Amino acid sequence: MTPNRPLLEVKNLKKHFPIRGGLLGRTTAKVYAVDGVSFDIAKGETLSLVGESGCGKSTVGKALLRLYPVTDGEVYLDGQRIDNMAASKLRPMRQRMQVVFQDPFSSLNPRMRIVDILGEPLSNFGMAKNRADLRERVGLLMDKVRLPRDAIDRFPHEFSGGQRQRIGIARALAPGADLIICDEAVSALDVSVKAQIINLLVDLQDELGLALLFISHDLATVEHLTHRVAVMYLGKIVELTDRRTLFAKPHHPYTKALLSAVPVPDPTAPRNRVILTGDVPSPINPPSGCRFHTRCPLVHDRCRVEEPALRTVGEGHSSACHLTHAPGELAMAGSA
Amino acid sequence: MSATTVPPGYTAAPVLPEILPTPKERGRIMGFINRHPTIVVGGVLVALMVLIAILAPYLGTKDPTALAPAKRTRPPSELYWFGTDMLGRDVYSRVLYGARVSLTVGFSVACCAGIIGTTIGLVSGFTRRIDAIVMRAMDGLMSIPQILLAIALMALTRASVQNVIIAISITETPRVCRLVRGVVLSLREQPYVEAAIASGTRVPVIIWKHILPNTLAPLMVQATFICASAMITEATLSFIGAGTPPIIPSWGNIMAEGRALWQVKPYIVFFPAIFLSITVLAVNLLGDGLRDALDPRLAKRL
Numbered sequence: 040m041t042p043n044r045p046l047l048e049v050k051n052l053k054k055h056f057p058i059r060g061g062l063l064g065r066t067t068a069k070v071y072a073v074d075g076v077s078f079d080i081a082k083g084e085t086l087s088l089v090g091e092s093g094c095g096k097s098t099v100g101k102a103l104l105r106l107y108p109v110t111d112g113e114v115y116l117d118g119q120r121i122d123n124m125a126a127s128k129l130r131p132m133r134q135r136m137q138v139v140f141q142d143p144f145s146s147l148n149p150r151m152r153i154v155d156i157l158g159e160p161l162s163n164f165g166m167a168k169n170r171a172d173l174r175e176r177v178g179l180l181m182d183k184v185r186l187p188r189d190a191i192d193r194f195p196h197e198f199s200g201g202q203r204q205r206i207g208i209a210r211a212l213a214p215g216a217d218l219i220i221c222d223e224a225v226s227a228l229d230v231s232v233k234a235q236i237i238n239l240l241v242d243l244q245d246e247l248g249l250a251l252l253f254i255s256h257d258l259a260t261v262e263h264l265t266h267r268v269a270v271m272y273l274g275k276i277v278e279l280t281d282r283r284t285l286f287a288k289p290h291h292p293y294t295k296a297l298l299s300a301v302p303v304p305d306p307t308a309p310r311n312r313v314i315l316t317g318d319v320p321s322p323i324n325p326p327s328g329c330r331f332h333t334r335c336p337l338v339h340d341r342c343r344v345e346e347p348a349l350r351t352v353g354e355g356h357s358s359a360c361h362l363t364h365a366p367g368e369l370a371m372a373g374s375a
Numbered sequence: 376m377s378a379t380t381v382p383p384g385y386t387a388a389p390v391l392p393e394i395l396p397t398p399k400e401r402g403r404i405m406g407f408i409n410r411h412p413t414i415v416v417g418g419v420l421v422a423l424m425v426l427i428a429i430l431a432p433y434l435g436t437k438d439p440t441a442l443a444p445a446k447r448t449r450p451p452s453e454l455y456w457f458g459t460d461m462l463g464r465d466v467y468s469r470v471l472y473g474a475r476v477s478l479t480v481g482f483s484v485a486c487c488a489g490i491i492g493t494t495i496g497l498v499s500g501f502t503r504r505i506d507a508i509v510m511r512a513m514d515g516l517m518s519i520p521q522i523l524l525a526i527a528l529m530a531l532t533r534a535s536v537q538n539v540i541i542a543i544s545i546t547e548t549p550r551v552c553r554l555v556r557g558v559v560l561s562l563r564e565q566p567y568v569e570a571a572i573a574s575g576t577r578v579p580v581i582i583w584k585h586i587l588p589n590t591l592a593p594l595m596v597q598a599t600f601i602c603a604s605a606m607i608t609e610a611t612l613s614f615i616g617a618g619t620p621p622i623i624p625s626w627g628n629i630m631a632e633g634r635a636l637w638q639v640k641p642y643i644v645f646f647p648a649i650f651l652s653i654t655v656l657a658v659n660l661l662g663d664g665l666r667d668a669l670d671p672r673l674a675k676r677l
Binding site: 064101104106130131133134136137138140141142145146147148150151159160163164207210213214 | 507565566567569570571572573574575576577584585588589
């Protein structure tokens with residue numbers, strides 16, 4: 040539609056969950072699960088959303104899919120605003136945006152055959168003429184995810200975790216989506232299967248020009264397939280850049296701490312570890328100023344009062360920190 | 376088939392159809408009996424009771440309401456298997472015909488409460504807005520004592536089996552509704568339901584294809600327990616005279632009529648009581664077995 044716009048644009052997305060209490064069920068507090076997140080994804084691009092558990096990364100995914108109503112902000116899919124779209128108008132848009140969940144066991148209905156699981160999105164969007172056509176299309180999907188075609192009459196429990204995850208991917212591919220949200224899609228799998236699934240996702244991306252939003256807590260996994268990375272902390276994006284910059288020249292102290300937690304398979308390698316103390320503060324009552332100031336090794340007075348905005352610190356690199364570590368970058372930040 | 380030569384003077388016997396199950400099938404049946412003995416015992420007993428109720432006129436019974444004052448309070452004998460009551464009616468016939476009332480009430484209540492409760496529970500679990508109102512209404516219904524409601528209903532209208540069914544169904548419906556709503560609430564958070572929403576499945580289809588099949592297992596178990604408890608309630612109501620009208624023999628009113636003679640002629644109370652106990656036990660066994668069979672995780676823990 041609009042060639043210059045990215046496939047998915049997210050502007051200042053917020054998702055707050057009310058905590059109800061008392062007799063009348065009034066809202067007594069709010070969980071600021073996602074509190075102002077902006078990013079975009081181009082066609083065929085992979086953006087990874089990484090962060091600790093509880094930082095709101097999965098909530099972003101579910102809010103984008105409109106599994107939750109969005110509290111505030113704007114979401115555009117191919118130029119069309121979908122965050123406040125009526126359910127009836129949203130339904131055809133769902134064809135373009137699909138999801139793969141973390142748990143390969145609970146994400147497939149145990150009482151349905153594979154042909155019915157994969158056929159569901161096909162018949163929802165009227166993509167199969169009749170039963171024979173549906174079976175043929177399901178067979179094609181099985182080919183795409185490298186599973187045997189003759190397995191389509193089986194039940195999910197007859198497959199291994201990795202195979203189930205392939206079925207989950209096939210379901211996401213079924214309606215011909217442009218964007219697939221992978222919510223921790225490989226986290227529940229063991230290492231060798233994880234590698235297979237990642238390779239499959241990369242292959243499918245090349246083959247079909249898919250855009251992926253890859254939600255993960257594991258930087259080591261992300262490194263293999265992503266183009267850009269957004270690091271989330273307590274409902275906000277603290278750093279957003281391309282993969283190479285993130286792994287070579289991280290800017291935000293939280294990103295540095297996350298990177299130093301990635302295991303290196305060499306016990307003798309010199310390591311400069313940044314070890315964070317304490318837990319992630321509660322998203323019900325997030326800290327004032329910079330949300331990371333309670334755990335930041337470089338904290339100073341300004342961080343406690345003023346919330347740092349996400350500002351440009353380099354080419355396609357933005358970070359939300361008051362500190363800049365080199366004079367050159369300071370100048371660049373000033374010009375932005 | 377290879378043609379075998381028949382000696383002269385003989386003719387080949389016709390090939391008999393195989394009526395017994397094949398060894399493989401027999402093995403499967405035995406395996407099922409071994410794994411789920413409670414289902415088999417409960418199921419067989421329930422089936423037996425159903426057969427008795429249906430075939431009551433052909434099982435050597437007399438008219439269960441025919442009075443014979445000259446032959447009253449006879450002890451069990453060859454002629455009167457379970458004896459006769461204080462009006463000379465044949466207790467055996469009355470007990471067998473009484474099975475009809477109990478089973479009808481039990482199954483009808485299980486079906487009515489099951490269907491109505493499931494519908495309300497599904498809708499309530501899936502639409503947040505009406506959930507609170509519906510559930511408070513159900514709490515209100517649950518707080519009505521079953522027996523009192525039945526008595527009130529009988530007082531307002533007249534004693535009939537239909538009214539007994541309605542009264543018991545009203546108070547059992549909230550139980551089903553709560554169960555189904557609970558299951559729905561946990562199921563709607565399941566990733567496969569979320570995936571179905573994300574892939575554009577409409578809400579009625581989600582309820583029909585993803586939610587309902589997964590509520591059936593706990594629902595069937597609950598339905599058997601409701602069936603058993605409805606039979607007991609029916610007997611209780613008939614016993615206190617607020618249930619099945621005295622003209623229709625039911626286990627409850629046979630016991631009520633035999634109560635006066637309990638110390639001298641205990642068998643009048645004894646036989647319907649045995650039948651009621653066996654039926655309730657059978658239905659409960661069936662429910663227990665179904666629960667274990669349908670929820671393998673729970674069965675292993677027990």
